[in-house]
Amino acid sequence: MHSHWNDYPTIQNKLQVVCSFLEKQLNVRNKDIQQALIDFSQAGGKYLRPAFFFLFAEIGEQEKQNEEDLIKIASSIELLHMATLIHDDIIDDSPLRRGTMTIQSRYGKDIAVYTGDLLFTLFFEVLIDVMNGSPFMAMNAQAMKGLLLGELDQMHNRYNSNQTIDDYLLSVNGKTAELFWLACLEGAHFGHTSPEIEALAGDIGRNIGIAFQAYDDILDYTSDESTLQKPVLEDLTQGVYTIPLLLAKAQNSAAFEPFLRKKGNLTEEEAKKVASLVVAYQGVEQAKEFARTYTEKALADIRRLPAGHARDQLERLTRQLLARNY
Amino acid sequence: MHSHWNDYPTIQNKLQVVCSFLEKQLNVRNKDIQQALIDFSQAGGKYLRPAFFFLFAEIGEQEKQNEEDLIKIASSIELLHMATLIHDDIIDDSPLRRGTMTIQSRYGKDIAVYTGDLLFTLFFEVLIDVMNGSPFMAMNAQAMKGLLLGELDQMHNRYNSNQTIDDYLLSVNGKTAELFWLACLEGAHFGHTSPEIEALAGDIGRNIGIAFQAYDDILDYTSDESTLQKPVLEDLTQGVYTIPLLLAKAQNSAAFEPFLRKKGNLTEEEAKKVASLVVAYQGVEQAKEFARTYTEKALADIRRLPAGHARDQLERLTRQLLARNY
Structure with missing residues (x-):
């Protein structure tokens, strides 16, 4: 399990069980692909969404909880996340993810398409096993749909230099915040908290998701490849204009125009120039x-939760997201 | 609706309702993609699986049936089918499907990956709407999984000249037969037939599926591009060795060996030569x-169904599958 959780021993234990459960689920006749999926599930992913799930569950009434069900639900969230990562890497043609080769670069896009699909199926299979008949079935389908619509929005806006902050928010709300929303909401629900806490949990998840994506987008402009464990400025060169760029461009659109007009033909040198303009026009600071x-x-809402160990951990974890490498 | 159904007026009407229902489901913020999906759902697809579904439902107790639910379930099957077609076209890099451009060739693989994913979600969304809590939820997930494992098997066996008929059957059982199995079984179940008829329906579907795929594979060796509405010998050049080739090769492995050894480097000329060898060694006849x-x-099992209009139509439709253009 990722060293990130050394300071969160209860969560670390539960995430370890999620990791073992996932390994058992990733059962494919083709043993190469099975191993690739197991490697991917264990290769440095932080299991951040399951962690939020468990922290919200901890707030609820322990005696009403079914520990096995909670493990399965947390795992389903990670399966959905993994599926979207594999398909994202096809689109980005990414060679690296979490510091190791992507399924796409190791086995080709063909295998990557179907293994991603397979993980979507496993996601639903686990859900059906644990909550068939629950209204949360529909909420999970809704989350997956929101996630994909967010990705399609982002795709649609590629190389669109007229993109607004609202466009960005709409896409991020889907592609990233939806899964944090789901993780926190399901944790609160299946942990048997209260309807009030459930509503709060959903809001907290959504706001954390947006902040999380914004920080991720900032890293693209401030980090180097070895720290990031994936190529830098990847979004920019692929026409995905994220919050640092959008905010910098609002300061001086004309400075960016000659570069953005080149769309997919931006050289590495030019991409670096755009990145330095983003910094110069306070894009990173504003982002x-x-x-x-x-x-x-999110923190203000967390403080409205019942006081205790889980709330303290939630606050700490959320603050840590603010202190990532940049 | 496809002219194929002119002789099946009751089925034609129901498939028309499925078509309208699908159009309403294909609701995407990006209107280009929405239109592409609607076009795809209406562009010459025969809705063969929904047709089998309705014919089996017709055998059941009409007064117990919920017509709206039946339309939704039939639509869910077509959604799953469409999703897999879109992802297949990414893998095959197919320019044409059903005589029109594929989503992949029209919008690029990026959009194709996510639109396929979106259809998987819509598939589950419709299922959850109509049968949340039913054991058929798990059977649907199982079918989708079987389908993908079949595709992965096929992928795994690409350019493998040692592939056996059993390997082929295992893959076809998943990638094609699974969906016919599901369509017939769900028709019998949600049409309120009997457990005996349900079991028979599943078997019939599976056998029709295998036969259907074998005929499809035969067409690849006997048809021309304008009849097929997609490139011929596509499977062969992509290393997918289907039943006509496998049976011909069993007659004289040495004749094929120099060609198959070339794997992905087979020229169009050489592919045509392989095709003529397949015919010469009775591969097509045996297939x-x-x-x-x-x-x-399948026909023997169909004759065990209760006599009546639906059984007659099922028999006729199944015989027609035998009389496709080759």
Whole structure:
């Protein structure tokens, strides 16, 4: 399990069980692909969404909880996440993810398409096993749909230099925040908290998700490849204009125009020039401020949760998201 | 609706309702993609699986049936089918499907990956709407999984000249027969027939599926591009060795060896040469015999169904599958 959780021993134990459960689920006749999926599930992923799930569950009435069900639900969230990562890597043609080769680069896009599909199926299989008949079945399908519509929005806006902050938010709300929303909401629900806490959990998840994505987008402009464990400026060169760029461009659109007009033909040199313009026009600073706003919203809501160990851990974990390498 | 159904007016009407229902489901913020999906759902697809579904439902107790639910379930099967077609076309890099451009060739693989994923979600969304809590939820997930494992098997066996008929059957059982199995079984179940008829329906579907795939594979060796509405010998050049080739190769492995050894480097000329060898060594004739065996199994089981309009139509439709253009 990722060293990130050394300071969260209860969560670490549960995530370890999720990891073992996933290994058992990833059962494919083709043993190469099975091993690739198991490697992928264990290769440095933080299991951040399952962690939020368990922290919200911890707030609920322990005696009403079914530990096995909670493990399965947490795993289903990670399966959905893994499926979207594998398909994202096809689109990005990414050679690296979490510091190791992507399924796409190791086995080709053909295998990557079907293994991603297979994980979507396993996601539903686990859900059906644990909550068939529950209204949460529909909420899970809705989350998956929101996630994909967010990805399609992002795709649609590629190389669109007229993209607005609202466009960005709509896409991020789907592609990233939807899964944090689901993880927190399901944790609160299946942990037997209360309807009030469930509503709060959903809001907290959504705001954390937006902040999380914004920080991720900031890293693209401030990090180097060895720290990031994936190529830098990848989004920019692929026409995905994220919050640091959008905010910098709002300061001086004309400075960016000659570069963005080149669309897919931006050289590495030019991409670096755009990145330095983003910094020069306070894009990174403002994006940090943007992310901070959402983190503060989440923290304010976290403080409205019942006091205790879980709330303290939630607050700490959320603050840590603010202190990532940049 | 496809002219194929002009002689089946009751089925034609129901498939028309499925078509309208699908159009309403294909609701995407990006209107280009929405239109592409609607076009795809209406562009010459025969809705063969929904047709089998309705014919089996017709055998059941009409007064117990919920017409709206039946439309939704039939639509869910077509959604799953469409999703897999879109992802297949990414893998095959197919320019054409049903005589029109594929989503992949029209919008690129990026959009194709996510639109396929979106259809998988819509598949589950419709299922959850109509049968949340039913054990058929798990059977649907199982069918989708079987389908993908079949595709992965096929992928795994690409350019493998040691592939056996059993390997082929294992893959076809998943990638094609699983969906016919599901369509017939669900028709019988949600049409309120009996457990005996349900079991028979599943078997019939599976055998029809295998025969259907075998005929499809035969067409690849006997048809021309304008009849097929997609490139011919596509499977062969992509290393997918289907039943006509496998049976011909069993007659004289040495004749094929120099060609198959070239794997992905087979020229168009050489592919045509392989195709003529397949014909020369009775690969097509034997494959027809192979397909006929499965069709006869299905027909024998169909004759065990209660006599009546639906059974007659089922028999006729199944016989028609034998009379496709080759």
